[in-house]
Amino acid sequence: MKGTIKQISLFAENKPGRLAKIAESLSKAKINIRAFTIAEAGDFGVIRMVVDDPDRAYKNLQGQGFAVSETEVIAVQMEDVPGGLFKIANTLGKGGVNIDYAYAFVTRSDLALLILRVDDNAKAIKVLKDAKINLVDVDAIVNI
Amino acid sequence: MEYWQPEIETMPRKQLQELQLKRLKKSVNAVYKNVPLYRKRFDDAGLKPADVRSLDDLKKLPFTKKSDLRDTYPFGMFAVPLQQCNRLHASSGTSGKSTVVGYTKKDLETWADLMARCFYMVGVRPGDVFQNAANYGLFTGGLGIHAGAERLGCVAVPAGTGSTQKQIEMIRDFGVRVMHCTPSYALYIAETCKKMGIEPGTLPLRIGLFGAEPWSANTRVQLEKSFGIKAYDSYGLSEMMGPGVAFECTEQDGLHIWEDAFIVEVLDKNGEQCAPGEKGELVLTTLLKEALPLIRYRTGDITMIMKDECPCGRTSVRLNKFYGRADDMLIIRGLNVFPSQIEHILMDMPEVGEYFQVVLERVNHMDEMTVRVEMSDKAFSGELGDLQKVTGKVTKKLKDSLNLRTKVVLVEKGSLPRVEGKSKKVIDMRTAI
Numbered sequence: 001m002k003g004t005i006k007q008i009s010l011f012a013e014n015k016p017g018r019l020a021k022i023a024e025s026l027s028k029a030k031i032n033i034r035a036f037t038i039a040e041a042g043d044f045g046v047i048r049m050v051v052d053d054p055d056r057a058y059k060n061l062q063g064q065g066f067a068v069s070e071t072e073v074i075a076v077q078m079e080d081v082p083g084g085l086f087k088i089a090n091t092l093g094k095g096g097v098n099i100d101y102a103y104a105f106v107t108r109s110d111l112a113l114l115i116l117r118v119d120d121n122a123k124a125i126k127v128l129k130d131a132k133i134n135l136v137d138v139d140a141i142v143n144i
Numbered sequence: 145m146e147y148w149q150p151e152i153e154t155m156p157r158k159q160l161q162e163l164q165l166k167r168l169k170k171s172v173n174a175v176y177k178n179v180p181l182y183r184k185r186f187d188d189a190g191l192k193p194a195d196v197r198s199l200d201d202l203k204k205l206p207f208t209k210k211s212d213l214r215d216t217y218p219f220g221m222f223a224v225p226l227q228q229c230n231r232l233h234a235s236s237g238t239s240g241k242s243t244v245v246g247y248t249k250k251d252l253e254t255w256a257d258l259m260a261r262c263f264y265m266v267g268v269r270p271g272d273v274f275q276n277a278a279n280y281g282l283f284t285g286g287l288g289i290h291a292g293a294e295r296l297g298c299v300a301v302p303a304g305t306g307s308t309q310k311q312i313e314m315i316r317d318f319g320v321r322v323m324h325c326t327p328s329y330a331l332y333i334a335e336t337c338k339k340m341g342i343e344p345g346t347l348p349l350r351i352g353l354f355g356a357e358p359w360s361a362n363t364r365v366q367l368e369k370s371f372g373i374k375a376y377d378s379y380g381l382s383e384m385m386g387p388g389v390a391f392e393c394t395e396q397d398g399l400h401i402w403e404d405a406f407i408v409e410v411l412d413k414n415g416e417q418c419a420p421g422e423k424g425e426l427v428l429t430t431l432l433k434e435a436l437p438l439i440r441y442r443t444g445d446i447t448m449i450m451k452d453e454c455p456c457g458r459t460s461v462r463l464n465k466f467y468g469r470a471d472d473m474l475i476i477r478g479l480n481v482f483p484s485q486i487e488h489i490l491m492d493m494p495e496v497g498e499y500f501q502v503v504l505e506r507v508n509h510m511d512e513m514t515v516r517v518e519m520s521d522k523a524f525s526g527e528l529g530d531l532q533k534v535t536g537k538v539t540k541k542l543k544d545s546l547n548l549r550t551k552v553v554l555v556e557k558g559s560l561p562r563v564e565g566k567s568k569k570v571i572d573m574r575t576a577i
Contacts, residue, residue, distance in 0.1 A: 007526075009524075009525075009526030009527075011519045011521075011524050011531065011554070011556060012556065013554075013555050013556050013559065018556075039528050041528050041531065041532060043553045043554070044519075044531065044553075044554050044555070045528075046526060046527070046528050046531065048526070062521065065556075065557050065558040066521070066556065066557070067519045067520065067521035067524035067556065067557055068521065068524070069524050069525055069526035070526075071525075071526045071527075100527075
C-alpha cells in the first residue's frame with residue numbers, strides 16, 4: 001500500500017543470545033536496522049524492526065530458520081520537540097484510528113521517526129495527510 | 145482371617161486351575177464365535193476353540209494388543225451386541241481414537257464384586273464412609289471404585305477430583321474412614337491439611353487405597369505416618385475392566401491378582417514364560433468378561449510373580465511391585481499418556497510444527513507437564529496476540545484430548561533436538577513418588 005512501509009517481525013525465544021544471533025545475521029548481510037523494538041510475553045517475544053532492505057532481510061532471516069513475517073506499518077516524521085507525539089496521536093485518535101503498537105527513534109536531523117501499527121492503514125494515512133503530517137516512505141528510510 | 149468370597153479366595157490351586165480352564169474355554173469360544181478379529185487370527189494359526197484342552201494350550205493362542213482395540217474402534221472387539229451392554233468407558237487413545245471398553249450387566253456385577261473383594265481384604269467393612277477422589281468420567285477409577293464400595297455396603301462419597309480443601313472438610317465432617325486417590329494426590333492432601341492448620345493425623349481416615357501410578361515404599365511410610373493410616377496399592381487397567389484386577393492384602397507384600405477372573409502370564413521379550421521372581425511383561429486373559437473378553441492381552445506393565453504362598457491364606461498368586469513399562473507410556477497424574485498422542489494432536493495444527501518435547505516435573509507432589517512446540521513460520525503473523533492464541537489453542541486441544549492441564553511453550557523452529565524414537569521426546573525429571 002502506498003504510504004506504508006514494511007516492518008520485519010521475528011519470533012524469538014526469551015533467552016540469552018537470541019538477539020545477538022539475529023543481529024549477527026543482519027550484520028553479515030550488511031542490512032542496516034533503522035528502528036527496532038522487542039515485545040515480550042513470558043517465554044517468547046516478537047522482535048520488530050524497520051530495515052533499509054526489508055525484502056532481503058526477510059529472505060535472509062527465513063533462510064536462517066527464523067519464523068519471520070512482514071507487516072505493513074506507517075512511518076511518520078515527528079518533530080523532536082515537546083508535543084510532537086501528541087500532535088500525531090491526537091490526530092489519529094480524533095480520526096478514530098487505533099494504534100496497536102508504536103516505537104520511535106531520533107534521526108540525525110531534528111526530526112524523530114515514529115513507526116505505527118494501526119488497525120486501519122488507509123484511514124490513518126488519510127487523517128495524517130489531512131493534518132499535514134509527513135509520512136516517510138521506503139526511500140526515505142534507506143536515506144536516513 | 146475374613147474374606148469377601150472365601151470359597152474363591154482360598155480355593156486350592158488345583159481346583160482354581162480347573163475353574164480357570166473351564167472359564168478359558170468359554171472365553172475362547174465366545175471370541176471365536178463373535179469377534180471377527182479373533183476368528184481370523186485363530187484361523188490363520190490353524191486353531192479351533194476345541195484345541196484348548198489344558199491351561200498349557202493358552203501358549204498357542206495369539207496375543208491381543210492395545211492397537212487391536214484402536215484398530216477396531218469403537219466396538220469391533222465386543223463379543224456381544226452393543227444393546228446388551230450396560231455401560232461404556234473409554235480412555236484416550238494413542239492416535240486420536242480412544243480405547244472403548246464395554247460392560248454387560250453381569251460384567252458390572254463381577255467388577256463390583258472383585259472391587260469389594262479388594263476392599264474387604266484390607267479391612268474395609270459395611271458402614272464405613274468411603275471417599276473416592278477419582279475422576280468420575282470415562283475414567284474407570286471413578287464409577288468402578290464407587291460400585292465396589294457400594295457393593296460392600298459402604299457409604300460411598302463420590303468426591304471426584306479437585307477442590308482439595310473441600311475434600312479435606314468432607315473427610316473431617318463426614319467421618320471418612322477409607323479414601324481412594326492417587327498416591328501423589330494423597331501427599332498433596334496432607335500438605336494442604338497443614339496449610340489449613342489441620343494435622344492430617346487427626347482426620348478420621350484409617351485406610352488409604354492408592355493406585356493409577358507407581359509409588360515407592362518410602363511414600364507408603366510417609367502416607368501412613370502423616371494420616372495415621374494403612375496404605376494399600378491398587379492395580380488395574382480399563383481393558384481388563386478397570387481397578388480391582390490386583391490389590392495388596394494386609395501383608396502389604398505384593399498384589400493378589402484374582403485368578404478366577406484372569407489368567408496371569410509374565411513373559412520375557414521373546415514371549416517365553418518367566419519363572420517366578422523373574423521380571424517380564426504382564427499378559428492377562430479374561431475369564432469372566434462377557435462384553436469384551438480379551439485373550440492374552442499385553443498390558444505393557446513390567447512385573448514379576450512372587451514365589452511364596454501368602455500368609456493371608458489367599459491362594460491366588462501375587463504380583464510384585466510394578467517396575468515400569470514395556471513401551472513409552474507415561475503416567476501423568478494417574479492418567480496414561482503416550483507421546484504419540486501428543487504428536488497426533490500437534491500434527492493436526494498448522495500453527496505448530498511436528499516437533500515437540502515433553503518436560504515432566506513434580507511440583508508440590510503433583511505432576512506438571514510442559515509441552516514445548518516449535519512455532520511454524522507459515523503461521524507466524526508477527527502479532528504477539530496471535531502467538532498467545534496459538535499457545536491457548538494448543539493447551540485447549542491437549543486438555544480436550546488428554547484430559548490433562550499442560551503448560552505449552554512455543555519455541556523457535558529448529559531449536560528442539562531431532563531424535564529417533566518417541567520416548568526421547570520426553571524429559572522426565574520427576575523423582576519417584
